[in-house]
Amino acid sequence: MKIMVAVKQVAFLDDEFEIRDDGRDVGEDFFEKDLNEFDHFSVEQAMLIKEAAGGDAEVVIVIVGDEDADDALRTALAKGADRGIRVWDDALAEADGIAVAKVLAKLVEREKPDMVFTGAQSADFGSAVTGMALAGFLGWPHAAVVSNLDYASGARTATLRRELEGGLEEIMTIRCPAVLSIQLGINQPRYASLRGIKQAKQKPVDELSLDDLGLSAAEVAPASRVRRMYAPERGKAELITGSAAEQAARLAEIIKELRGM
């Protein structure tokens, strides 16, 4: 029994920042990196299943990223996962969710897990596409934004709940193996102490290149490309108070101001 959890290292933006010279991203100095918030929940869900099985399940954390991403990988490992796999190639520098999903599909072929979890989305780009694209490449059953999961290690099916629009919820049964993208709040993620994160350095991590997975740079070329990133000009809002006459006067003033009169 094996559960594979795909995680991502995401960037947190400082509230003051500058755009990179090429205008396509924020300058590296202006963000701090950490494990994606959603992934804390997907890793926790895998750990709960492993623990319910009396430890008789292997949890493998996979991440696509450069050496920098080791911190996020180790945070996930510190929560009790068994081992990690990190895939990197310079060709992946601009990878989008689809490209990452292609890499993950190769990893699934290699590892043959019984269940794959991803976070519902990443906290920085929020495409929410990787998990579902992965299921597409694999031809596996899938469910997105899972907010409750009833699945025992090695079971042939899982019962899960999803939140839909308009406050609706749906309960579905899914055939395993499957790809599930996990929503925030599905559980209470455990804390990885810094000591645990340091000790997670002892856990085995395979570092793989595209070659190792039999992928070429062309196969992971992103299907989309960021052209420009910028902060839109901020709108203004003002609460106008006072008597009706005062409010009308202020309104007129604002209109004049905006029209440059």
Added chain:
Amino acid sequence: MFFEHDPQDVTRILFQNFPTWMAVRFYLIGAAACVVFAYGVWTNIRKYRRGVRSGAWSPFWPRVWQMVATVLTHRTIKRRAEAAGRSHSWIFYGFAALFVGTSIITLEHDILEPLTGLTFWYGWFYLAFSAVLDLAGVALIAGLIYMMYRRKLLALPRLDYTRPDRSPGDPDYDRSGYRREDWAFLWTLIAIAFTGFLLEASRLVWLQGDAVVWDYRWFSPVGTTTAYLMKALGLGPDGAAELRLGLWWFHGMLALLFIALVPYTKVKHIFTAMGSLMARDTEAKRRMPTANVDGERIGYSVLTDFTDKYLLNLDACTKCGRCHEACPANASGYPLSPRDLVLSLRELANDTLSHAAMPKGPITVSGDGVNMIRSETLWSCRTCAACVEICPVGIEHLPMIVQMRRALIEDGDFDPMLQLTLKSLQKSGNALGESKRKRPRWTKNLDFEIKDARTQPVDVLWYVGDYASFDPRSQKVTIAFAKILHAAGIDFGILYEDEQTAGNDVRRVGEEGLFQALAAANIELLNSCEFSSMVTTDPHTYNTIRNEYPEFGGNYLIEHASAMLERLIREGRIPTPVNLNYRVTYHDPCHLGRINDGAEPPRQVLRRLGVDLVELRRIRENSFCCGAGGGRIWLADPPAMKKPAELRAAEAAEIAGLDVLVVNCPKCLNMMEDGVKGSGNEGKFRVMELIELVQEAMGLIGDTTSDDGDNVLREAGAPA
């Protein structure tokens, strides 16, 4: 008068008129009592040795002398319980004199005389001995009567063992067994003392015809007075002889019973308290124990993780309740009493470690079972060290709590809110969820530039700290301090974006791995800077850099801002032309007043500002924590509960005409402002930092940044 008789005859004949079988029987019973005593001592020592060896009793002799001085002066017992301390000293000295007296008789009669024929217990020595022991008996009885009065009639809350965090019916709810033991102890000891006097008196009546006894009767004043009373009641020599024999056995058996029971009852505190005082670590309130973060496990999760010293600590507790009374968590209704924590662990140790065989599985300490420590109990602690500071027998509750918290952190057994804080600390080195780049943003409100201590040498390196850097209210104080240093012409600098929290609260919350990582990073940075001393406005930061960094290779001269201001004002480098006409009171931060002996400088500063300082009820080392410490500032207090800061604000409100409650710590500022509001005292008096008063006295208010600065501040300090 004396030398009508041979001095050799002026003595007490032991076992006088006893048939041999009776004396033999006494020796047999005495030997049995000693065996029972020795067995009890051994099982206790075995219990302590089942903990981890601490080496806390070395160096041996200096520790012995220190302990002897503490015990003989009763210094720690008298604190905050003067009358009880005095009575205890009567019991102690009375009991000790009677014990030594009995030992002297044994030494002569059973050891020296049979072996060498040497005797000395006669003549003047014997008479002085009699007088001293009579006095000792009186002291013992007087002390015991006061203690009975104190328990029964004073009914002090601190002597009530009922646990507010348990319900009636819980096995450890009121600990009535302890109460019965207390009374049994008092009655047994007083009965031994009284029967001693009655025995002495009946002997005198019996031997009234014997001049070597009767002529010297007034050397036993209490016994003789009692003897006259007996005579007046019609007791003659024959009746007295019978009475004496009966009393002899009763007194003797009671005394032997007492000795036999010492290691099994609260009487053991005679030894355990001494052992505990010997092992006392004077740094226990300042420096938390360093743990190996690379080990298999961390912290105390099972009882056998405790050191032998802590296990002895548990047995040393005399339930005096001083810690129970001093604890801010307990006072505010949180489920923590340091005394109950110690007693629970003691009972757990007695149940599990006292038997010949150890229990099969691990002895878990944290949990909801009887005599286990609940996690909410451990999370109630503010690490203010009031318990450690007041404990008369040297129990170190605080490091035990931190050790148990370490295990809870590792198991994830804590409030989810704390997880966000710890993740923020891991990610960006501050507890407020802010980015590293934002840390020095407050400096933008100054009309001068603060030196970057990372790149240029400075005289004073100012370690700003988390709350002082990010909290909007504290930023005003931080700016004020910068302006004061600037005006005083101090050559100072800060670490800008690279400063991270020093880690005092991180360590006390139990995240030792994170603390050590922060300490290592900060020390590496500090060691790369050139400066001659450090200053900080935050007592928590001050404590950790001063007391905890040396162990990790960071040795710096650091001052708290209040000490620095006191010095600068005294040296005339800070002129304070404006006389402040306020009535103020001063709240000592735990980490300054109690933990680092820093109660005086802030008061000196206040005296020089011309304010009218009225002291609070609990000051200096007895200060009452604002509730922020030990990471509690990161956790919400349940709305239904009183907050320690509210109790403190109410205490300040007792001062008539109070204008300002002066605080001296960014965290106290934060807590006390809330406390004033929460206790319904908003608008009655203000909460101000000492630094703000100094700024006002310097006349620095109203120049360049006061109004504009506030506006900029509000924007800069708004939550992200």
